Amino acid sequence: MRSTKAASAVERLKERSGNDDYVLVRNADETFQLLDRSGAEPVPVGERLPLDEFVAFVKTLGPQTVQRRTKSDIAFEKQLVRKK
Template identity: 55%
Template structure:
């Protein structure tokens, strides 16, 4: 289970690296299983030590955000929803 937790957290950091273009971001895990992020290994943490879900949410909120692709079917569906009373 611990491996899956680390994988999920490191995947969030990899997404941040890709979005931001900063490959220096580094994740660390405390002895009690909490996670924190730094701009590079050995740098001060950018957040307090967080539980997995909080850490992933924090990391996903950093840096430029990827715009969701919206297809023509999605737009048509939204238009229909707005027409209904």
């Protein structure tokens, strides 16, 4: 199922934001839309988008997680800078 990628993006958004009221809607024209059901009526968040654009849009919402960087990662980045 192609919507697995979109569903995973919405699940990650729910975890980041702490809002379990986000819902993924797949439309008949193969577009995806995000709804917020926290109120009395669902409120569309954004517009209908194709799969890849929808996933990119959902990644920009909510608080962003900071990627972990190990000592090895930092040392490797320093080496890359020196070689340029």
